[in-house]
Amino acid sequence: MTPPLLDLSRVARTYRNGDVVVEALKPLDLVVGAGECIAVMGPSGSGKSTFLHVLGCLDRPTAGTYRLDGRDVTTLSDRELAGVRNRQIGFVFQRFHLLRDETALRNVELPLRYAGVGRAERRRRAGAALEAVGLAARTTHVPGRLSGGEQQRVAIARALVKEPRLVLADEPTGNLDTASGDAVLAMLDALHDRGVTVILITHDLEVARHGGRQLTIRNGVVAEVSPSVVPRIAGGGG
């Protein structure tokens, strides 16, 4: 059996909004094996982004234990979490989230800079990543001079360049036309085929079909759409 890459046990996330406590993510148990591709669906405001941020170590759960590749990341310091994000997790966002004043090459170099990789090596690896997503001719372009599909491919190259164990894609095709969306999905499929674990957040059923498992989130509760495929999944609190 594939060892689990993600192991969440009773993980929950609440926010305090004045005197009101918002349960953005209700207690959740989830195990994701290395190399899996999971699609997470849910309407706006259902807690998808919170789920993704917790998985991406951008946000700390307020309860429960989250093990990433066997390591309990809930106890890590801020600095250690930055290291985990830098080395193990690739992010692809709906709004691309590229540095708008930087060229495509420098955007892709970004995680390598924080990893302390030397300039020449950064250039080489970033160039290769851009070439892999078909943007070898666009390395000196700033995001404003790239189409939406190209920007998302730059974002994928940025995720790709650090050779992550996990890629989190938040509505990766949400801002793209069909052709560009298909190309992006093909790239995510290719990553999955290379053994990278992909968590795909979407509200598009067609996109969700790319996942080997489908989860839904509604009001902070995660549920399994195809339970027979899932070894262990339990959305707490209903």
Add this chain to the structure above:
Amino acid sequence: MSSLVAAAVEGVRHLARHPLRSALAALTCAVAIAVTVNVVSLSYGMDADLRRDIARFGRLTVDVGRTPVVRPGAPRASFGEAELATVRATVAGLDAIVVPLRSERVTVTGAVEVRQMVLAAVGVGFPRTLAIGLKAGRFLREDDRGLAACVLDESSAKSLFPGVAPADVVGRTVRLSTAGTPSVAVVGVLEDPMTYRALFEAFDEGRGARTLISALLSFRNVYVPEDGIASKELTTVSVVLPDEARLDVAFERLTRLWPAAGVDADPASLAPINVFARKAWMDAFGGSTQTGAFLGNLVWILVCLVACVMVSTLNLVEIRERYDELAIRRCEGARRRDVVAQVAVEGLVTSVVGGLAGLPLGFVGADVLARIVQFPFRFDVRFAGVAVLVSVVIGLLSSAIPARRAAALDPAAVLSRRLS
């Protein structure tokens, strides 16, 4: 080191991408540095001038003098040949030069008439009691007798012969109001040691020292030979010692005979005859110049603090606009300290660039001001170092709060638009 260089490069790149805001922040720093350079130059120049002036007042001289202010009805102390002989005997063996001085108030007429000038009859050793030189001509010699020759202070020369250069005053004559005196030939002009006469007079006003030596040390005198005044009564006897050790010995011996007059003594409470160490007066004046330097420093420190607040505000506004960028960086592995370093380096680069621009601005400004207000702006190559140092401090202070704000940013909140 390489990460610091990388952060600096990032900082420069970021500033280049936002030229207007960077220029505004740099200009604020430049103005602060220009003011700093101006104030430091002025303070430095005045301090140097004052120290030079003070040094001319004869640090190694002790004066024994009769108090001109006496209580109503009290007899005026006798201070003449007997006291002069006592002074000579007291300082014997110390290689001292003893210079008696008699004085009286006279009206002197040169090109114009000036009332209430001090006519000082002095020995030829008088210049030794001070450290000032001649502006023109010569000082009195042994063969000058009576009222055949006189030497003017530069200030006296300017009053008596307005608009005439000191060298051209030599050879002219002045008339004294002393009964029966003919015209007296001016043989020399002593240079004025008071660059900031108003400052000296303000300091001296109301101090006990004034009653003893201020009339003489106001340097508005007319010097004539020792026998130029008929009265045998002395005003002061100045004793010049070769070094501080012997000065202290002389002062100690003389104060066994007459009380010491402190710098801040109440003139009305002075003894009829007092001993006065110029060193104490010079030290007190030197100390008072530090107050001016303190005020000057306060000005530029305040200006720099205002610059810090302004640049800090600009940086804070900018940080708010860069939430997305900072969140992406954090997302991709930037640690809080990377973000702090980036913001701090950007602040430093802005302020140092501004400081380097402010340096010549300050020099030019000071030069223009020096021409207009005739103040002694004096530059030193070390000011460049001071300017860079102050720039660094401004950069660090002005980016401290923004850097903290940036580092505390919650990337998840920004990316999910809970914070924007």
